[in-house]
Amino acid sequence: MTETPLQATAFSDDAAGRVVISVDAMGSDRGPAAVVAGCSHFARKHSNAFFLIHGPKAELEKLALSKKALKGRYEICDATGVVSMDDKPAQVLRLGKQTSMWSALESVRNKDATVCVSCGNTGALMLLSVVRLRKIPGVYRPAIAVLWPSRNPQGFNVMLDAGADIRADERDLLQYALMGASYARNGLNLDRPRVGLLNVGTEEFKGRAEMHAAHELISENAKAARFEFVGFVEGSDIPGDRCDVIVTDGFTGNIALKTGEGTASLIRDFLREAFNHTLLSRFAALLAYTSLKRLGKRIDPRQVNGGVFLGLNGTVVKSHGSADATGVAAALDLAYQLAQSGFNEKLAARISAATMLAAEASDETDADGELT
Amino acid sequence: MTETPLQATAFSDDAAGRVVISVDAMGSDRGPAAVVAGCSHFARKHSNAFFLIHGPKAELEKLALSKKALKGRYEICDATGVVSMDDKPAQVLRLGKQTSMWSALESVRNKDATVCVSCGNTGALMLLSVVRLRKIPGVYRPAIAVLWPSRNPQGFNVMLDAGADIRADERDLLQYALMGASYARNGLNLDRPRVGLLNVGTEEFKGRAEMHAAHELISENAKAARFEFVGFVEGSDIPGDRCDVIVTDGFTGNIALKTGEGTASLIRDFLREAFNHTLLSRFAALLAYTSLKRLGKRIDPRQVNGGVFLGLNGTVVKSHGSADATGVAAALDLAYQLAQSGFNEKLAARISAATMLAAEASDETDADGELT
Numbered sequence: 227m228t229e230t231p232l233q234a235t236a237f238s239d240d241a242a243g244r245v246v247i248s249v250d251a252m253g254s255d256r257g258p259a260a261v262v263a264g265c266s267h268f269a270r271k272h273s274n275a276f277f278l279i280h281g282p283k284a285e286l287e288k289l290a291l292s293k294k295a296l297k298g299r300y301e302i303c304d305a306t307g308v309v310s311m312d313d314k315p316a317q318v319l320r321l322g323k324q325t326s327m328w329s330a331l332e333s334v335r336n337k338d339a340t341v342c343v344s345c346g347n348t349g350a351l352m353l354l355s356v357v358r359l360r361k362i363p364g365v366y367r368p369a370i371a372v373l374w375p376s377r378n379p380q381g382f383n384v385m386l387d388a389g390a391d392i393r394a395d396e397r398d399l400l401q402y403a404l405m406g407a408s409y410a411r412n413g414l415n416l417d418r419p420r421v422g423l424l425n426v427g428t429e430e431f432k433g434r435a436e437m438h439a440a441h442e443l444i445s446e447n448a449k450a451a452r453f454e455f456v457g458f459v460e461g462s463d464i465p466g467d468r469c470d471v472i473v474t475d476g477f478t479g480n481i482a483l484k485t486g487e488g489t490a491s492l493i494r495d496f497l498r499e500a501f502n503h504t505l506l507s508r509f510a511a512l513l514a515y516t517s518l519k520r521l522g523k524r525i526d527p528r529q530v531n532g533g534v535f536l537g538l539n540g541t542v543v544k545s546h547g548s549a550d551a552t553g554v555a556a557a558l559d560l561a562y563q564l565a566q567s568g569f570n571e572k573l574a575a576r577i578s579a580a581t582m583l584a585a586e587a588s589d590e591t592d593a594d595g596e597l598t
Numbered sequence: 599m600t601e602t603p604l605q606a607t608a609f610s611d612d613a614a615g616r617v618v619i620s621v622d623a624m625g626s627d628r629g630p631a632a633v634v635a636g637c638s639h640f641a642r643k644h645s646n647a648f649f650l651i652h653g654p655k656a657e658l659e660k661l662a663l664s665k666k667a668l669k670g671r672y673e674i675c676d677a678t679g680v681v682s683m684d685d686k687p688a689q690v691l692r693l694g695k696q697t698s699m700w701s702a703l704e705s706v707r708n709k710d711a712t713v714c715v716s717c718g719n720t721g722a723l724m725l726l727s728v729v730r731l732r733k734i735p736g737v738y739r740p741a742i743a744v745l746w747p748s749r750n751p752q753g754f755n756v757m758l759d760a761g762a763d764i765r766a767d768e769r770d771l772l773q774y775a776l777m778g779a780s781y782a783r784n785g786l787n788l789d790r791p792r793v794g795l796l797n798v799g800t801e802e803f804k805g806r807a808e809m810h811a812a813h814e815l816i817s818e819n820a821k822a823a824r825f826e827f828v829g830f831v832e833g834s835d836i837p838g839d840r841c842d843v844i845v846t847d848g849f850t851g852n853i854a855l856k857t858g859e860g861t862a863s864l865i866r867d868f869l870r871e872a873f874n875h876t877l878l879s880r881f882a883a884l885l886a887y888t889s890l891k892r893l894g895k896r897i898d899p900r901q902v903n904g905g906v907f908l909g910l911n912g913t914v915v916k917s918h919g920s921a922d923a924t925g926v927a928a929a930l931d932l933a934y935q936l937a938q939s940g941f942n943e944k945l946a947a948r949i950s951a952a953t954m955l956a957a958e959a960s961d962e963t964d965a966d967g968e969l970t
Contacts, residue, residue: 392806424853426848434764461854461859462856462860463860465860477798477850478853481796481833481846481850481853482833482853482857484832484833485857486860488833488834488835488838488858489858490865506888
């Protein structure tokens with residue numbers, strides 16, 4: 227039941243020692259050219275990566291042939307339909323069998339790849355993933371986990387749920403804690419992640435009953451699941467260093483994520499304006515070019531591109547719809563890392579252990595009365 | 599029932615034409631020296647402002663005497679007790695009669711001042727304010743409104759509730775819309791503020807029943823209350839330009855606020871590090887000094903210091919606990935502006951009009967059947 231961090235293991239995807247990634251080339255804001263360029267960027271860094279690229283064959287073949295780094299490293303899986311950003315998820319589920327998104331998930335379902343990456347419609351991707359890949363036995367609600375730039379040494383924190391489901395009760399929040407800790411162990415190389423439960427700061431507000439129930443439940447399970455529970459944390463701790471994993475419901479998580487992104491983007495624009503203000507400040511900006519670039523990189527959403535769907539039989543990485551080649555490459559990087567570490571098998575084992583523990587506890591309760 | 603924006607009116611507080619502000623000098627992280635220094639900073643800009651400063655007389659007298667700008671502009675109201683940041687609100691309510699916070703609110707209760715400013719314990723200030731000042735007739739739940747740096751021409755958006763209450767149903771959210779619009783009209787000089795209801799972005803999640811009910815209710819009332827309702831907005835719109843007022847429950851609002859503050863503070867630190875990295879970058883920082891300062895000012899939380907408690911008989915401005923003189927002066931500025939515009943009377947009139955409308959509507963329903 228122990229999970230070793232990424233570096234200690236070297237899982238590979240298939241008999242040939244390749245890590246196979248299924249890529250949905252369609253449905254993003256920038257079209258398939260950005261996706262194929264992202265594959266090429268990424269391929270240069272990882273020689274054992276292999277791509278199954280889903281979309282209209284002729285178009286993709288032309289794009290892929292122009293990339294040297296992709297030579298002999300991909301297979302095009304022909305799919306003529308495209309899920310657009312406005313398509314209703316239920317509609318895609320009913321009518322979307324011909325789409326590249328559906329096809330990309332089928333490769334994971336058929337075990338031809340362990341991970342799938344898509345820049346498309348989040349709602350449709352989530353619904354298709356749940357229906358086609360199915361939940362890991364024991365998981366109540368899948369969640370979307372995102373990486374958040376932080377003050378911690380590893381540079382990022384994990385926050386979940388970022389919007390897979392708008393409600394979560396205490397059992398769900400416990401599972402998010404288990405899944406988030408597992409993700410932090412395999413994606414961020416943290417042996418014993420610190421988990422915090424998102425709440426409002428002041429005393430009175432801490433009274434919300436479901437938060438207290440979740441607090442108790444997570445606290446009870448922390449030791450067996452090998453994470454440290456730091457208790458309630460506040461919004462300011464999401465980018466902070468009090469914990470590595472922030473657990474919350476999908477409504478709150480989605481709003482926090484977009485608020486953080488909006489704030490960062492506002493400050494980036496203010497920064498640009500400030501340096502464009504006078505001739506001297508423009509000259510200073512020139513001198514400070516590398517410094518500003520360094521800063522830009524640290525707060526660039528493209529560098530941490532990828533929400534991961536947790537709790538399914540297979541890993542799905544959702545890249546930003548507007549991701550360019552750099553963004554797509556970052557999402558592929560994350561997918562590759564998770565595939566290589568055998569993350570999903572470990573997560574399933576973790577959930578199954580927790581479910582057994584809970585069953586044992588309830589057996590004991592049944593046998594010995596309510597309060598044991 | 600029309601509300602004129604601030605500049606058109608010139609309310610004054612008392613017969614002498616002074617705007618009297620009640621100031622709680624105690625209970626902040628930096629102690630009374632920062633508060634008195636803030637009064638002095640502020641007094642230099644507004645010659646008709648007068649302060650009732652609450653706290654231990656001897657100590658405050660000494661501090662105030664050292665400030666030239668305060669000469670003849672203040673009165674010390676002796677109060678020996680101090681509400682600390684750790685005090686439980688209920689305890690303060692039972693035992694806190696001798697505290698400076700209690701005393702500062704009494705001045706508003708007795709109509710010696712229209713506004714009260716405190717840097718102390720938020721929970722205690724809220725509870726004391728509700729119990730001592732009482733809610734405006736027709737208000738269900740008071741709310742805390744905060745100003746948020748934004749892309750809008752006025753430079754700020756209003757968000758409420760930032761944490762007065764963790765729950766809000768559709769009636770509460772409608773009242774937040776009314777109160778927030780009134781605040782934007784009087785505090786930001788917007789004739790017809792645009793109001794948005796905070797929700798998660800993707801289609802599926804928009805199904806939460808209470809959000810739909812609130813959407814409908816706010817939509818119905820927008821015209822009569824002279825604001826524009828833009829519908830659902832996302833976290834990224836809080837610092838954006840799609841609307842001027844963002845309405846949400848206090849749990850979500852508090853987390854959004856702290857997430858935004860945490861993100862801004864992280865980027866500030868990254869910026870500092872980036873410019874300290876090499877000798878050249880330090881030189882560039884020197885050249886870019888004014889640009890960086892200009893940026894710092896735009897994202898400095900001290901410049902927008904002050905959550906306003908809305909829905910009570912009297913205006914209470916809660917300043918950051920860690921506010922320095924600049925921060926306290928900003929909170930006083932906000933309090934002064936609201937006092938001068940006769941904001942609270944207008945807010946009460948607005949709520950009373952909405953309550954009457956609702957009563958009329960329900961009378962009609964009674965008379966003509968359910969669907970009129």
